[in-house]
Amino acid sequence: MITGRPMPALVLAPDEQTQLHSLAASRILPHALVARAKLVLWSAEGQRNTQIARRLHWRNSTVGKWRQRFLQHRLAGLYDELRPGRPRSIDDEQIAALLQRTLSRKPVNSTHWSIRQAAQASGISRSSVHRVFQAFGVQPHHSGSFKLSTDPFFVEKVRDIVGLYLKPPERALMLCDDEKSQIQALNRTQPVLRIGLGYVEGVTHDYVPHGTTSLFAALDIATGVVFSKCKPRHRHHEFLSFLRHLD
8 A cells, every 4th residue: 555645744933823823713703714724733733634634524635725825825825815806996005004003003092993993094994994804803892801820729729619619518608709890990910912813802800909998898698788898908907807897
């Protein structure tokens, strides 16, 4: 039996890997584009065209076509080519300027770009801006949250808390406390991650309060009575003091 030699693994630059992983994990981009991004990532891992075709339910020739397109044009080769029809009214430079402005700057007197603001700043119609944003997966009006824990015992603590909810001890009293962050002046602990092609703006879950009073309040769910105290600071000393007051 004669077997073909394995195709050499693709070599990806760090920024290409980041964008490909974002495209492959996207739930809003076209399915074909997501599949092509996965194809390139699997090729970079050294998988054969036959393996990738089996995973994507494609023909071997289709896998080879898009692999070759990536080798020739890199990330730009994963997008569909323009089809015959009316000549384009917007050239590549205008699209590049629109994306560069949206991804690198904020609009005047606003926190996020809208389609109307982007159209006014670029001189492109709102419908064309909407199509460009959809094609490149740009979502200025959305944001996602992320959390990076530095606690070395993070996994153990999660298991303890989840286990407490799944199987609490008999005759145990459970106290639940939370923070109402909207009444405080907040600042995120990490810089905001800008939007990009295929992923939304990212912000951390945690924050640092600035310059506000701290309201400690407790609700007795049995009677509906609320106990409250205001403290000038927000530390464990004040929290323990409030717990002693409740006791």
